[in-house]
Amino acid sequence: MNAAVPLEAPPAGDSVPLRHFATDIVLNWEKAVDEFRKWERQEILEKQPSTKELERHRKDGLFIIRMSRWLLSLVSDPESPARECTREVSGRLRQLEETFEMIHDPISDAEAEAIVKEAFPDEQAVRGTA
Amino acid sequence: MNKQLEELLKAWDAYVQAPKGVEADRLLSLYESTLEEHCERSGASPERLHTGLRRQYWRWLQAQKRFPTVPPKA
Numbered sequence: 001m002n003a004a005v006p007l008e009a010p011p012a013g014d015s016v017p018l019r020h021f022a023t024d025i026v027l028n029w030e031k032a033v034d035e036f037r038k039w040e041r042q043e044i045l046e047k048q049p050s051t052k053e054l055e056r057h058r059k060d061g062l063f064i065i066r067m068s069r070w071l072l073s074l075v076s077d078p079e080s081p082a083r084e085c086t087r088e089v090s091g092r093l094r095q096l097e098e099t100f101e102m103i104h105d106p107i108s109d110a111e112a113e114a115i116v117k118e119a120f121p122d123e124q125a126v127r128g129t130a
Numbered sequence: 131m132n133k134q135l136e137e138l139l140k141a142w143d144a145y146v147q148a149p150k151g152v153e154a155d156r157l158l159s160l161y162e163s164t165l166e167e168h169c170e171r172s173g174a175s176p177e178r179l180h181t182g183l184r185r186q187y188w189r190w191l192q193a194q195k196r197f198p199t200v201p202p203k204a
Contacts, residue, residue: 034149041147045188046195091151094158099146102184109189115182119174120132 015081022075022082026089029071033092036064037099044103054103061100068093134168142187 043049044057072093076086141161148154162176165183169176 045146045191048192087155088151091153091155093151095146095148095151095154098158102146102188105181105185107181107185109185112182112185112189115178116135116186119168119172119179119182120135122132 019081022080023085025071026075026082026085029067029089030092033064033068033096036060037096040099040103045099058104061096061103065093065096065100068096138164138168138183139187139190142183143191146187 040057040061043053049057068089072086072089074080075082075089077083138161141157141164145154145157145161148157165176165180168174169179
């Protein structure tokens with residue numbers, strides 16, 4: 001597991017029970033993100049997904065992104081007992097958003113190919129499977 | 131494949147696959163600086179090229195999975 005939560009003693013002044021509560025939330029969120037990203041890689045990115053799978057990805061992806069935004073606002077609060085998790089949550093949230101945009105961008109393969117050819121005139125296109 | 135294009139696709143792949151958020155941020159900065167360097171030389175728009183590259187990356191990844199490179203025989 002990719003634990004982002006350091007297990008050392010809490011900073012002075014932080015409540016131990018609240019810190020455990022907050023870090024448990026972060027650990028559970030990490031597990032959910034790991035599972036989602038594994039499925040996303042295997043079933044969406046590495047294969048040619050069906051419309052139904054893409055719709056599932058849109059729905060689940062939006063939910064996990066919203067959950068991550070909520071968690072980021074929670075851990076980044078100056079009073080948060082888990083504020084050291086802020087960079088980790090923020091980095092993974094950005095990664096989830098970037099991958100979501102890549103998958104659901106309505107750009108066609110032909111448009112993408114034309115853009116890349118403009119920037120790399122000597123390049124042969126990466127042939128699409130869609 | 132053009133070496134610079136391949137470098138960009140691999141940099142984006144490393145970012146997309148990063149298992150941790152802090153590492154992902156570092157790899158995204160590397161990708162963005164490589165993209166900007168290329169755009170400065172070629173005159174392309176970084177935002178536009180990024181949009182095209184993302185889709186090309188997905189197709190490239192699918193192609194890699196369907197036709198993995200077979201190492202040459204010794």
